[in-house]
Amino acid sequence: xxxxxxxxxxxxxxxxFEALFHKDIDSVNQRLTExxxxxxxxxxxxxxxxxxxxxxxxxxxxxxxxxxxxxxIRIYPSYQTFDLDHPEFPQLLQEIAKRGLILQIVGDMExxxxxxxxxxxxxxxxxxxxDAAKKVPADKxxxxxxxxxxxxxxxxRIIRESRILFDxxxxxxxxxxxxxxxxxxxxxxxxxxxxxxxxxxSHAPYFPVEANxxxxxxxxxxxAQATSIMNGNAQQLIKTVS
Amino acid sequence: MKLxxxxxxxxxxxxxxxxxxxxKAFRIWDSHYHGFYTGGDPIxxxxxxxxxxxxxxxxxxxxxxxxxxxxxxxxxxxxxxxQWDILEKDKKLISGIIPIDPGFPEESCAKMEKWIENGACxxxxxxxxxxxxxxxxxxxxxxxxxxxxxxxAAIYIHTWMKxxxxxxxxxGGNLAGESTPLxxxxxxxxxxxVQMICGHAGGEWELAAKAVRPFENVLxxxxxxxxxxGSVDYAVNLLGADRIVWGGxxxxxxxxxxxSKVLDADxxxxxxxxxxxxxxxxLTKNIFQQKGTEISL
Numbered sequence: 001x002x003x004x005x006x007x008x009x010x011x012x013x014x015x016x017f018e019a020l021f022h023k024d025i026d027s028v029n030q031r032l033t034e035x036x037x038x039x040x041x042x043x044x045x046x047x048x049x050x051x052x053x054x055x056x057x058x059x060x061x062x063x064x065x066x067x068x069x070x071x072x073i074r075i076y077p078s079y080q081t082f083d084l085d086h087p088e089f090p091q092l093l094q095e096i097a098k099r100g101l102i103l104q105i106v107g108d109m110e111x112x113x114x115x116x117x118x119x120x121x122x123x124x125x126x127x128x129x130x131d132a133a134k135k136v137p138a139d140k141x142x143x144x145x146x147x148x149x150x151x152x153x154x155x156x157r158i159i160r161e162s163r164i165l166f167d168x169x170x171x172x173x174x175x176x177x178x179x180x181x182x183x184x185x186x187x188x189x190x191x192x193x194x195x196x197x198x199x200x201x202s203h204a205p206y207f208p209v210e211a212n213x214x215x216x217x218x219x220x221x222x223x224a225q226a227t228s229i230m231n232g233n234a235q236q237l238i239k240t241v242s
Numbered sequence: 243m244k245l246x247x248x249x250x251x252x253x254x255x256x257x258x259x260x261x262x263x264x265x266k267a268f269r270i271w272d273s274h275y276h277g278f279y280t281g282g283d284p285i286x287x288x289x290x291x292x293x294x295x296x297x298x299x300x301x302x303x304x305x306x307x308x309x310x311x312x313x314x315x316x317x318x319x320x321x322x323x324x325q326w327d328i329l330e331k332d333k334k335l336i337s338g339i340i341p342i343d344p345g346f347p348e349e350s351c352a353k354m355e356k357w358i359e360n361g362a363c364x365x366x367x368x369x370x371x372x373x374x375x376x377x378x379x380x381x382x383x384x385x386x387x388x389x390x391x392x393x394x395a396a397i398y399i400h401t402w403m404k405x406x407x408x409x410x411x412x413x414g415g416n417l418a419g420e421s422t423p424l425x426x427x428x429x430x431x432x433x434x435x436v437q438m439i440c441g442h443a444g445g446e447w448e449l450a451a452k453a454v455r456p457f458e459n460v461l462x463x464x465x466x467x468x469x470x471x472g473s474v475d476y477a478v479n480l481l482g483a484d485r486i487v488w489g490g491x492x493x494x495x496x497x498x499x500x501x502s503k504v505l506d507a508d509x510x511x512x513x514x515x516x517x518x519x520x521x522x523x524x525l526t527k528n529i530f531q532q533k534g535t536e537i538s539l
Contacts, residue, residue: 114405207471217251
């Protein structure tokens, strides 16, 4: 928290690394909530998790919303051993929409070339997400560290056919944010990403906070664009949570 | 191409970041500049990249894509002459190291003669894989390293330890001829009086730093991998700040990413100066001097 505050971060939506491997998901969510309360009340906002591969995820979701008063949840399909074409995934989206929660979907936690050799994560088919998201009023879905899982063609479809949001964590190229917004990548043109759909993400403590803050400087953004990414878009999103 | 970078929209100081003047004061040398990387038009890409070089206050860039391509480093390409001219004309800003191929040592030495001995380049680069699957520790390399030593040329070795293979292990996913830090260690043991850079921190900095730790002639460079908090602290604790050099890896990596690795670390200002540029200047001072350029450390 001290590190985040040094860099003037005012609020952090926090997940738990335990969500990746734990089977007793509710205990993870409980510990996350308690830790956020204890260490950074009104600074850390807990984002619990559910795992579609484990039984009774609906109850875990209910407790996230009703018991822990979370604004949203974060899922990690590549670690949690379910795919986005899982038969219960549409039901998750419906429940999320019904409860007015934010759903964050993590593409990767780190570069797969760095994994410990005994860890073999799954592929994530984001096409399936798009198909499912079009069938429910899913306006609060955000992708985190998504870049290895979304190619240019799929990105175009996501931009045009959904309201899915993106984080900055792994936007990785010189002037990357501006290039996303303008749709001018180094290797050719792409569909421009509206700045309203980009939210700041630090990936701290795994990544230095400076990495994503400096992207706001490296790209020649306007003040309005920078402010939207830094907090404006997140504030708009969190306001909509019931 | 935009010529003069616009002012930053936000004040970096308000967010615990260095401003442009402070970035410039670090005297940052980007020892891993990929502006000429071939894919599209490497020359236009270089011109476009200079915008970000200026914007982030980089003092000098060292291109690692001079002559040929990374895939075919020994095959002359149409852009070679333009690169040659740029290196001659923009000496205050840009230097170059040439990719070589240890599968072809004689041809590699011929390229070194052309571009380093008789040209503006200051070093060689071992790229990430090659046609004959020759890593940097193979005896083929002895001719190349001896010649590099004679020229006072910088030696940059791309290293990774990609997880893969059966059974899965770090390095098991490497391409044929793609060196690991263990290969660098073997080469460094054979040439204790030759300095060389273990590039990309092996992509696996915890293991890589341990692999090269005993070899004082090995420098360590972090570019091209995700920024992991604590990685530079770890390397400095293990190797010392004098053995770390810095690279930007743009355009495929953001300067933001690479700068953050050093800014995040718990270092003194002097240690940051060393990592951002002083150590690379020390490494290449002699070859710059041979070419008539005095480098102030």
